[in-house]
Amino acid sequence: MASSKHFHLLQDFQSYNPDTLDLSQDAEAKDYWFQCFNRLVLKFEQQAAKSQGSDPTAFNRAAQFREHFVNQLKILQQQNSHSNPLAIRNLLELNEASLRLYGFDDPWKEQKRLENEASLKRLKYRLQRIDLLKDTNAKWMEIIKGVLAGNMFDWGAQAVSQILESDTNFGLDEAMERIQKRPWLIDCLDEWLQRIQGPPHTCATIFTDNSGTDIVLGILPLVRELLKRKTKVLLCANTKPALNDITYGELKHLVKQCCMECKIISYAYNTGMLQIFGNEQNGPCLDFRLITPDLSDAIWESDLLIIVGMARALHTNLNAKFTCETLKLAVVKNEWLARRLGGETFSVICKYENI
Template sequence: MSIQVITYAVRFWSGGEYKALFLRHEGYLGAVGAFLKTCKNNNSTERKALWSENYVVSSSNTPFSDNPFESKPYATNHSKGETDFNKVPPHDLSIVNFSVGKVPNPKHLIIAQKAEESKSTLKKYHRAKAEESQSDTLSDASDRSHQFAERYKRFLRELSADPSGRGVLTVRCLLSAQQHFLREYGFGDVFCLQKRFENRGALSALMDRLGELSKLDWSNRQLSLIEGLLAGNMFDWGAAEAIQFLKEAPKNKFGAADFHVILDKVQSRPWLVDNYDNWIDRISVSGSPYRCILIFCDNSGADIILGVLPFAMEFLNRGCKVIMAANSSPAINDITYQELELLLHMIASFEPLIAESLNNGQLMLAENGQTSPCLDFRLIASSLVQLAEREQVDLIVIEGMGRAIHCNLNAKFTVDTLKIAVIKNSWLARRLGGQLYGVIFKFEPVLKSR
């Protein structure tokens, strides 16, 4: 009705010279406002909550699903055919814009197409992992995993026919839609088993890795720490080429790819984007180079335990505070806040520096408010934003292909930023003018005004 009235008014008062055009989410704010106003439980906490954006429903009349799996029985009363909107779950956290982001750009890579073989490989692999995650507990896991695969395949066909039907087509859109469909068909943490044995393998190798680093002089240790971050970033089950690489790599006794084998595969300098010398110049000062470092973590297993943690410990030893932020909900094999908290307290039982840093508040853990493999700085958990402001974060570290490249390669911040990732996708490598497994090491210091 509102659209019709506005359209008629514009046409009438302009004498037919102007035509009203409406953006993709016409009436969005009004509709959400009306929805919230009718909710009975309208307390202050509820008003601060945020419902996540839906990437799979277009502005057209395309049906959402031919045969949707009812994975959210709380939303519908089937006997009465009614919906209890007060029970539709928002995010558990208050989500806000990240305060130190000057030009947050979570949609850096706009795509027109992706290699069909890559999409096919990922779809099949994630279907298999979805089935595997529940095969011992739910008898219909196989059927639902096939339903997920068919639904995602249809979604990709719809995008091929109408690439702009859901707004600007980005990698973030594809990744978020994938997680949406997995949850729609009842799969919460698809890679739970994969993460479990990779964590075990990485934990068993941690003390050896720390021992290796302790034997190096300062200069060589800094390079080895960065190479460890890059090697850990290879443990990514969200990229087709990486999946094949990890399957073929030699395994440790836990069945995970051997970290040292992956470490030897890290590309030597010079890298595709190589600001390493500037980084070393910045941290080679005496004393503590930064007040507080905020690290946005990526994968479970070797990435977080053998890559990120030794890097964080280097700065803890130099007196810096460190905040490690992880996803609020599962996505591919990314580590979640709950998993990170459990892992760090487990490591604290045999690593004194971690135990002391957790106890005295020098090392802090936080959830970032994200539910996909991407990192959208417009929608960060308010608790993390408040923590970053309180601790006066002056370095942000973004690691991983999805977070550092797909979403934030060109994002600008008001503090120093380090973006580090391995390119594990041939299409992306060509797009950036590099090769598969090329390295992005982008250090962006903030110029201090005199």
């Protein structure tokens, strides 16, 4: 249900449409994405069964999940109504709902825990490496590239999961080499670097994406640099699990652990300069119509909005307009979508909008 107070930072709440593609109006896109999800469901089934391997019913329930999901996809694909928009967001939400229907609330929970723990061990080194860069532009280029490279660690993207499964040593440095070299597909980095030379923002709201390398080595160094500029930071994560995205509860626990690794993060968290919120989404995408009144009120003072990840900043909100400065960061981890946008797999979206 939409917030009764609406989301304050949208330029026009009434005309807001989060979805970049309407599959009901785009036959090529509809055909591709339904084929894509029919392939991905096998990966989701395997992960679901694996996540509850000690339960003798897990294998059968995972198979039931797959059958249900495939049947629901068939129903949606056969619908020819142009009056009912259909988006990638809906298919992703259907996946999560179908998993929960058969008792798989969070199939990636253990994977996320392991990746968070491994990334925490590298956090101090990452922060030290950034601190060695004394030039402001060089430092912020490293931070933004770190956010983008961290966004590669998405188990829901087939192109990435194949890399992660075949190369256990694939880390942030390797991801930095894999993503597109500049100029990027959408490249507003220079505009952002020029802005960051100006006065600090009052409050930045960041909508996070994946666990592990993404949040720990990508997002948290960004958070820390904003805090050093005396900018208040609101970190928002999904309340419910979705793929390997970090959840609100996991993020709270993780930040408390990070407080032991970084005095700046610790001080900010304990004084309220760094706050954590759940964003009430039903999947990995981001629909600002679902933002609760409490979160909308908390974000009211924000003069910088940062949206991270393919689901939140590309499948949804790429074209959305806001009343404050906005930075949308994502790596295009799908070959078809990259080509549709005029790029290649692992192209970069760095879209800065200063109203």
